[in-house]
Each structure stands twice: as C-alpha cells, then as structure tokens.
Amino acid sequence: MSMVSRVPFQLSGRYAERNRWENLNGPVDSRVTGSQIVEDEGLADQWSDKVVLITGVSSGIGVETVRVLASTGATIFGTARNLDKAKEALGGSLLDSGRVKLLFMDQTDFSSVRACAAEFLKQTSKLNILINNAAVMNTPEGRTNDGFELQFGTNHLSHFLLFYLLKDILLETARSSPGFHSRIVSVSSAAHRYSPIPLGNVNFEGNYNGWLAYGSSKTANIYMTNQIERLYGAQGLHGFSVHPGAFMSPNLQKHSQExxxxxxxxxxxxxxxxxxxxxxxxxxYGAVSSELEGKGGFYLEGASVAVHPTPSDGDALEYGFGSWAFDDAKEKELWGLSKSWVGVE
Known part of the structure; x- marks a missing residue:
C-alpha cells in the first residue's frame, strides 16, 4: 500500500494538514503534541478554575496527558490501581505542585469505582472534563470481580459506571461555566474496527479472542460517548471518542509482544x-480545543475530527472509523444494558 492515503482526505480541523500521511515520519515528524495544542489555545496557567479527572495515570499516555493538562493550571485528579507506580511515573514536581491529586481505583471492581467517585465528590464540587484513558489490551481470557470479560469490564463498563456516578456534577459544572461546556473524552482505538459488540455475548463465552474482545471494548467506548452526546449535548455535556495513534507503551502492550x-x-x-x-x-485536543466548543459526538484522531469511514480494504493504520462506529440503535441498546450491568437507574 502506498504511504499516501488512497481515499479523500479524512481529517478536519486546524491540525489536519500536519497529519496527512504524506507528512508522517515517525516520532520525529511534525505532528502536533499535546503541549503545542495547549500553547496554541493560549491556555498555559489559564485554567485555575477548571477540574479534570483522568483515569489510568500510572503509565503511557495517561502520564503525559496529566503533565500537559497540568500546565494549564487546572486541578487534575488522576486514578490508578497502583498509586506508588503512579507517583513514580508522575514525579515529585507535579505532585508537589498541588495541581495533581491521586485517587485509588481498581477498574476491575465496580465497588472500587463507586468508592473512587465518592472520594472525588468529597474533594471537589466541580468537574469540567472527564478523560476515560485507562485500558487493558489483548489480555488472556479473564473476568473482572463482577464477572465480565476483563477488557469489556475494564475498558467500558468501569468507565460507564464512573461517568454515571459523576454525571450530575458534570452537568452542574456546565450550567455554572459560561463559555465552556463539560466534556467526556474516551480513549478508544482504531482497533474498534476489529469487532462490533456482540451484545448477546459480551464475555465472548466459548469463542474468546483477545483482539476481538479488545476491539469490542473500544467500539463500546465510541458508543458510550455518542450516546452521551445524544442524551446530554443540549444540556452542555459533550462526548468525544479518541484514537491516539500508535505509540510504545510496555505496560499496555505486555500481551502483544509479537x-x-x-x-x-x-x-x-x-x-x-x-x-x-x-x-x-x-x-x-478533545479536552481543550476551542474548535470543539459546544459540539460533540465526534471520533477524533490525529488531533482532528475524522470525517470518513475507513475504506473496506484499508489496513489497521489507515485513517477513519469502522462501518459500525455510528449506530443509533446499538448505542441506545448498549446504554440500557450497561445501566443494568453496573446497577444504576
């Protein structure tokens, strides 16, 4: 396949040109960084009134996302199952700044998610941005404490429950923050194109495949944010799903060495x-971009809005979203099932 995309240019936004396939050359190329986006938006030390919650901040892009968003002056709450690992990854300067606070959350256990949400609500009365970043990938077959396939339970259901427990504070913050609606940013993946969600067998009982289960969980991330936009967009709460691109993360990729x-x-x-x-x-970009204010329901990649589905013969790297990424009926069905599975009304 040519390095040049064979389909109409698939990204929209101020950074789209920088992310054309013709310009890609690995980590040293001109693709925008998170820090550059904060600079371009003029947000350095400008968000002392904002509160952000990010899951999974002990490794990978979760750590970098905390570092970047802390530069805005916002108060950042980060969750981790291993707080010592998170403290080591983030470093003393960030934690000593008073801008970053850590909360324990084991996303394989709904009771831990509930405890984390309760602790968060004790510490703050506002939440502008919730970033669902934590994930496991291509794991051996396993179950969460609540009996769900490990990837679906961790990547989707724990985040669904966390959102639902914090929904009211997100909506109230939107009402009291003129000029900046609340946002949910869910880190999905191009791997959502591996599999739709088998809603009749989300645990992949009897036919487990690690990559298909991962793809299903990432499709669920997209469906959740699409439905958030449908239900709450008019109230100032917007949802975005994100494909971050390919990067090296030993912790996330520990089951995918080959x-x-x-x-x-x-x-x-x-x-x-x-x-x-x-x-x-x-x-x-999903969290801070002024281009996205008052909007939602987008699948983002390359710090841009993806505007076309991936061609049917496209490879895993090609830009675009899967043919099932936007499905009103399936999004509503998953929402209803998820409420039942996590035990919320």
Missing amino acids: EMKAVLKDKRALAYLSSLGQACATTV
Missing part, C-alpha cells in the same frame, strides 16, 4: 508510530 516486534520491522507502521507527546495530542 505484534510490536512486527511493527518495528514495518516501514509504514514505523512512519505512523508517534511519541507520547504526539500520542496524547488527540486526547488533549
């Missing part, structure tokens, strides 16, 4: 590979 070895031998994949600063950019 695949990562293959990436390092593939010239096309190496051109697409990004630094952590570039990889967090689409999350940061």
Whole structure:
C-alpha cells in the first residue's frame, strides 16, 4: 500500500494538514503534541478554575496527558490501581505542585469505582472534563470481580459506571461555566474496527479472542460517548471518542509482544508510530480545543475530527472509523444494558 492515503482526505480541523500521511515520519515528524495544542489555545496557567479527572495515570499516555493538562493550571485528579507506580511515573514536581491529586481505583471492581467517585465528590464540587484513558489490551481470557470479560469490564463498563456516578456534577459544572461546556473524552482505538459488540455475548463465552474482545471494548467506548452526546449535548455535556495513534507503551502492550516486534520491522507502521507527546495530542485536543466548543459526538484522531469511514480494504493504520462506529440503535441498546450491568437507574 502506498504511504499516501488512497481515499479523500479524512481529517478536519486546524491540525489536519500536519497529519496527512504524506507528512508522517515517525516520532520525529511534525505532528502536533499535546503541549503545542495547549500553547496554541493560549491556555498555559489559564485554567485555575477548571477540574479534570483522568483515569489510568500510572503509565503511557495517561502520564503525559496529566503533565500537559497540568500546565494549564487546572486541578487534575488522576486514578490508578497502583498509586506508588503512579507517583513514580508522575514525579515529585507535579505532585508537589498541588495541581495533581491521586485517587485509588481498581477498574476491575465496580465497588472500587463507586468508592473512587465518592472520594472525588468529597474533594471537589466541580468537574469540567472527564478523560476515560485507562485500558487493558489483548489480555488472556479473564473476568473482572463482577464477572465480565476483563477488557469489556475494564475498558467500558468501569468507565460507564464512573461517568454515571459523576454525571450530575458534570452537568452542574456546565450550567455554572459560561463559555465552556463539560466534556467526556474516551480513549478508544482504531482497533474498534476489529469487532462490533456482540451484545448477546459480551464475555465472548466459548469463542474468546483477545483482539476481538479488545476491539469490542473500544467500539463500546465510541458508543458510550455518542450516546452521551445524544442524551446530554443540549444540556452542555459533550462526548468525544479518541484514537491516539500508535505509540510504545510496555505496560499496555505486555500481551502483544509479537505484534510490536512486527511493527518495528514495518516501514509504514514505523512512519505512523508517534511519541507520547504526539500520542496524547488527540486526547488533549478533545479536552481543550476551542474548535470543539459546544459540539460533540465526534471520533477524533490525529488531533482532528475524522470525517470518513475507513475504506473496506484499508489496513489497521489507515485513517477513519469502522462501518459500525455510528449506530443509533446499538448505542441506545448498549446504554440500557450497561445501566443494568453496573446497577444504576
């Protein structure tokens, strides 16, 4: 396949030109970083009145996202199952600044999610941005404490429950924050194109495949944010799903070593590979971009809005979203089932 995309240009927004396939050359190329987006928006030390909650901040792009958004002056709450690991990853300067606070949350356990939400609500009366970043990928078959397939339970259901427990504070913050609606940014993946959600068998009972289960969980991330936009967009609460791009993260990729070895031998994949600063950019774009104010329901990649589905013969790196990424009926069905599964009304 040519390094040049074979389909109409698929990204829209101020950074779209920088992310054309013709311009990609690995982590050293000109793709925008999260820090550059904050600078372009003029937000350095300007968000002392904002509160952000980010899940999964002990490794990978979660750590970089905290670092970047802390530069805005916002109060950042980060969750982790291993707080010592998170403290080491974030470093003393961030934690000592008073801008970053850590909360324990084990996303394989709904009771832990509930406890984390309760603790968060004790510490603050506002929430402008919720970033659903934590994830596991291509794991061996397993179950959460509540009996769900490990990836679906961790990547989707725990975030669904967290959102639902914090929905009221997000809506109230939107009402009291003229000029900046509340936002949900869910880190999905181009891997959502691996699989739709088998709603009759989300645990993949009897036919488990780690990559298909991961793809299903990432489709669920998209469906959740699409439905948030449908239900709450008019009330100033907007949802975005994000594909961060390819990056090296030993913790996330610990069950995918052979695949990562293959990436390092593939010239096309190496051109697409990004630094952590570039990889967090689409999350940061979803969280802070003035282009997105008052909007939602978008699938974001390349710090831009994806405007076309991936061609049917496209590879895993090609821009665009899967043919099932926007489905009103399935989004509503998943929403109703998720409420039942996590035990909320």
